[in-house]
Amino acid sequence: MKLYDSIELAGRNLRESVLRNSLTTLGISVGVASLVAMLSLGIGLQQLASRRLQRSGLFDSIVVTSRRDLRGFNREQEESGPAPAESPDLNEAARLKIANVEGVVEVYPDLRFITEVRFDGKPHLTMVAGLPFSSKDGDSFEGMQGRFFSSEDAHEVILQKSFAAELLGKSSRGPDEINVAEVAKPLMGKQLVMRYAERESSGGQDAAFYSVISHETPLTIIGVTDLDPDSMRGSARARLFIPQKLIEGMRPMQAYDMRASNGVTSDQPIYSNVVARVSGAGKVDAVEQAIKKLGFNTFSILDATKSMRRFFAILDLFLGIFGSLALTVASIGIINTLVMAILERRREIGIMKAVGASDADVRGLFFAEAGAMGLLGGICGTALGWLIGRVINFGTNIYLKRQGFPPEHIWSVPVWLVAGALGFSFVVSLVSGLYPASRAARLDPVQALRYE
């Protein structure tokens, strides 16, 4: 029998027992919906996390630390290579070496310090960090109010919006509640005074002696960022940014200087960490390996996403397994329905065999019925799963709004998931139809014809 004849006869048979077959199809739909809902939640959460990381603009950056610094980002690395005490210092020479690694565009020390800023006569404590001129094109400044630094050492400052809100005396609300345009408007072009402690060499060769001189410098507010360009730093992240060249010229006292003063033998500054910017995210891995060979520890966002991807792969697997459980139950429903159909249509099968149906024809007919239920259940289930996703997303966003957060897309149903769910449902149905179909095909026609 030709395929379209099998499909046509299967359709007719399904319509004959419309209630039972509809219930079986509904079972498959619920199974597929649960699978789609679970996986789309996993995919949505993964995309949400990736989006957050990408917006940090640090995908092409590698943070390099000295192995002498036991606070290194990645402690596993300390077990290989030279012992911490024998590892090279992260100084200007090291910076040059790293800059020469293929694929590295620029290397700048990560200079940051906590200081007092006076604005409108009031003191404010914050972390200050240098920002290289190259970061101008990064995603971190998307939605920024004002402009980027006019030159590499301009006495200008860019504020993170939460600090801008603090300067204006606005109560500390969640960062997503602050309207960047609203807080930037009154601050733009105004001056603030930043205090800092300069580490000044005593002049001799022995760098163990140095002076700390307090300075004040006026800075013009030229921009307020909506995003957090320094989000990767966690609790050490800055909320006030000045040009990298300016901060290097200031030679601000670093927390690291206190410890380094015990061992340094020159006047050269030693950095807690430097940031190597790579020409593309694809090269980050190779550059990291090259820098590790120089004797330093490295950390990049790609490292973090690697473990994140692993986490989401496991999460998706488990969500998929839970989702598939419902489909397994549904597949038992298909077996039950088809076995019942064989009992009911025993005589019909006998008639078909008597007028020339082969085992393959009968098997094909039951397969077509199983496949049709699977496909129909898959289509309805995918639609149902999508709908559940929309409803939960809607509900979640209402909750987020009440908690003071902006709406998020925690749900994603990509095309491959739709195609996969339909295919999976179809295959599961065919597998479920294996036993009933072969049982129907093996039916003895004489016995079947006698059946009333």
Next chain:
Amino acid sequence: MGSATIRAVDGVSLTVEAGEFIALLGASGSGKSSLLNLLAGLDSPSAGSVIVENQSLSGLSREELAKYRRYTVGMVFQSFNLIPSMTVVENVELPLRFAEVERTKRGALATSALEKVGLSGRLKHRPIELSGGEQQRVAMARALINQPRILLADEPTGNLDSRTGTEVMELIRRLNESLKMTVVLVTHERDLAEKYANRLIFLADGKVVADQPNPARATAGAKP
């Protein structure tokens, strides 16, 4: 039920010539329907063989037996055995589906077969909407749609009144005479067998007890 073996057909040996019209007669349980099932390739003998057109049915695979039932034999049953969910024309078309005849040709072939049995006006009816005689004629059209060379009729008039039964038997006789189709008729009605068959085979307890030419047909010059 159980594992006891019942010899439904035992030691039967007979030869049917092409174009012959034979009647298998016997009481209920005599083995005539079992013998018909063996001839139809629906059942297989535990010993011995059924040879049709120089081919032993025991040597055929299940697929080949299906083809044999599809093209070589046509079957008509006492209880008509039409599929109730299908219309008249769909029931007649069913063997054509298994024969993989093009969809476009099937309708015309089925309609033509139904015209031959005088049912051209009932194409879209369901079997339940037809009388017993009409249902049996639909079953005849279905049995003949693939132009088989052998017609196996198992008590075809058993569920019909005498007038309708005669109509159906006349139809079978015409097929036998005009198309030279071999007919094997299973019946317990001796009168019917004597009226239409050329040869009468009597069965009892699975054995052939008599195999004789039909004297009524011989004297009538093979014309009832």
